[in-house]
Amino acid sequence: MTFLINRCRRRSYLVEELVDTLRDEHRDAIRACDVEEAVAECLELGELLQHAWAVARDVLFDGRDEQLEDMDGFREAVVSTLDRAIGVLPRVRKMAEQSMTQGYDVKRFGEFSKAFDILRALRADIDATWPAVDSQRIADSIASYHRGDHRSAEELLRDARG
Amino acid sequence: MREVRVPATVSQRIREFGLSRPVLVSLLTHFHANLSNDYPASRRNRVRNDDRCYRYRIVIADGDARHLFLLAVDDSTSPDHLIPADIVHSVR
Numbered sequence: 434m435t436f437l438i439n440r441c442r443r444r445s446y447l448v449e450e451l452v453d454t455l456r457d458e459h460r461d462a463i464r465a466c467d468v469e470e471a472v473a474e475c476l477e478l479g480e481l482l483q484h485a486w487a488v489a490r491d492v493l494f495d496g497r498d499e500q501l502e503d504m505d506g507f508r509e510a511v512v513s514t515l516d517r518a519i520g521v522l523p524r525v526r527k528m529a530e531q532s533m534t535q536g537y538d539v540k541r542f543g544e545f546s547k548a549f550d551i552l553r554a555l556r557a558d559i560d561a562t563w564p565a566v567d568s569q570r571i572a573d574s575i576a577s578y579h580r581g582d583h584r585s586a587e588e589l590l591r592d593a594r595g
Numbered sequence: 596m597r598e599v600r601v602p603a604t605v606s607q608r609i610r611e612f613g614l615s616r617p618v619l620v621s622l623l624t625h626f627h628a629n630l631s632n633d634y635p636a637s638r639r640n641r642v643r644n645d646d647r648c649y650r651y652r653i654v655i656a657d658g659d660a661r662h663l664f665l666l667a668v669d670d671s672t673s674p675d676h677l678i679p680a681d682i683v684h685s686v687r
Binding site for chain 1: 642687
């Protein structure tokens with residue numbers, strides 16, 4: 434799992450680096466070709482992230498703990514990689530739109546908006562399935578405990594059994 | 596062995612999940628029986644931004660569905676108690 438996340442993370446850095454080098458390219462035709470490559474790279478990164486989240490989801494629902502010794506660290510790695518990808522996509526889209534305005538064809542641009550929507554849906558799914566710890570809820574629970582407003586798990590279990 | 600004490604806020608949240616009775620009983624059985632037993636191993640998995648708590652995961656099969664519960668458990672407030680302080684639930 435760590436290998437897969439590292440793979441995603443490095444690919445997301447790669448896309449960012451490539452987009453940064455594109456900014457300095459002023460020859461329109463060359464830039465258009467490079468933008469096309471960047472679009473392809475973004476789409477591949479999107480597919481890789483989809484795959485990574487599917488694997489991570491399986492691990493989470495599988496219930497075996499040995500693969501998730503640092504749950505929060507793992508979540509942070511997935512989310513930060515995804516956020517980096519979501520952040521770079523609009524930059525690539527803007528460059529692709531500029532190239533198309535100049536009359537160049539950008540292959541697979543049609544798939545691009547869909548990929549953006551997929552990544553945003555992926556992010557929403559992570560937040561729903563595996564949200565970050567809620568500090569306010571923890572504080573409220575500890576306050577409840579200090580007020581004496583708590584019961585043993587055994588009592589609750591007895592009540593649930595009826 | 597530490598006793599598991601469930602704050603009212605967490606009990607309320609569990610009620611809001613709208614679980615079926617068998618899943619609820621299974622969840623509370625995990626709370627009662629497994630949380631303490633697993634403590635020596637699971638305490639290492641600390642919550643990133645709140646070191647008072649550690650992470651604990653419960654997966655319950657329910658026919659074709661699987662329920663996932665992710666908890667933050669406070670082991671710092673009391674030396675005698677484990678306090679489930681946050682819980683989230685999802686199903687697939």
